[in-house]
Amino acid sequence: MTDSGEKDPRHESREGLNIFGRIALFVRQVISELRRVVTPTREELVRYVGIVLGFVAVMMLLVWGLDILFGWLAGLVFGS
Numbered sequence: 001m002t003d004s005g006e007k008d009p010r011h012e013s014r015e016g017l018n019i020f021g022r023i024a025l026f027v028r029q030v031i032s033e034l035r036r037v038v039t040p041t042r043e044e045l046v047r048y049v050g051i052v053l054g055f056v057a058v059m060m061l062l063v064w065g066l067d068i069l070f071g072w073l074a075g076l077v078f079g080s
Helices: 019-035 042-078
Strands: none
Touching: none
8 A cells, every 4th residue: 555545556466467457557557656756856957967977078088098099009019
């Protein structure tokens, strides 16, 4: 049971259900999970975007550095 007293579809069994019953159960479970989603505040969203952009920038620099290094090594090995 949930706080509102209704049966929680996340704990329903799919045993004995035909394909349409399983699809209906799946849809009820998706809706139940979506009700539990908490949207971030503006400050949290800005922080998360900054973290993601910072991580992507660091990864770009790492890949760029490795590309330069491997290109230089290939030039040494194979001659340019």
